[in-house]
Amino acid sequence: MNTEQIRQSVREKWLTYYAENRQWLSRLGVWVNCDGQRRPSSGFILATLSVLEPRLAQLLPLVVDLSSNPDRIVMALGLNFNPEEQLDKVSEGAVNETTNGSRKLLPAALHEINIQASQVPMKAPAQIDEDCRGSRDRRD
Template identity: 60%
Template sequence: MNTEQLRQTLRQKWLDYYRENRSWLVRLGVWVTCQGQRRPSSSFILATLAILEPQLSQLLPLVVDLSSNPDRIVAALGLNFNPDEALEALPEKPRMLKGSQLPAEFKLDPSHQPLPREMDESCARIRPQHKVRT
């Protein structure tokens, strides 16, 4: 198991989860300041990630045998950071737009009739060609 890859995966999954649930997480009473970083409590982070990342849930029993201090575990996993600041530092992810949110120039005219579809250039047409009688 590559520990650096696991750290990166956990960081990304935590930030994705936080971004998606930020509206209620910021109001939840799980916030602490640990080593100068404002973030949700270590127990909350570990419990969330144990659900999101199966590798971590397999690894946690061993890790807890080595250290039962959740703050030290979170720090060792590279998760002792303020998620708001980390998200601000990332370039914004493109979001998928629903059909109703598309600008007018990207919407199809309801009366639009699509052209007959053809297969790849190297293939024969889907519709049979009509022979012209002479």
């Protein structure tokens, strides 16, 4: 089992899921600030991915035995980023690369979902964030 493949897979699945559900997730009260990044809480991300990525669901019992800190797990998976910003970057990259004549292939579903999500009027994002302190305060 290649850990980089799992990281890439969970990243793609998380961004696709977020894009599909962006309209309500951006307003849900699960947002935190963790090491300078605004993102949904680690528990929310891990619970979602345990359903979306079967390989991760198989690994999580072992990972939790090693570290019960969900913030550290999310960081180790490379998911400590703001999904709103990532989707905007993917969208901008697709536009820039097609206007320059060269094309970079994006995962088809993510690209299609981005277009659909951008056509839906967005409501205001959640304004109150929790503070993520778990990555520094607890020792495992």
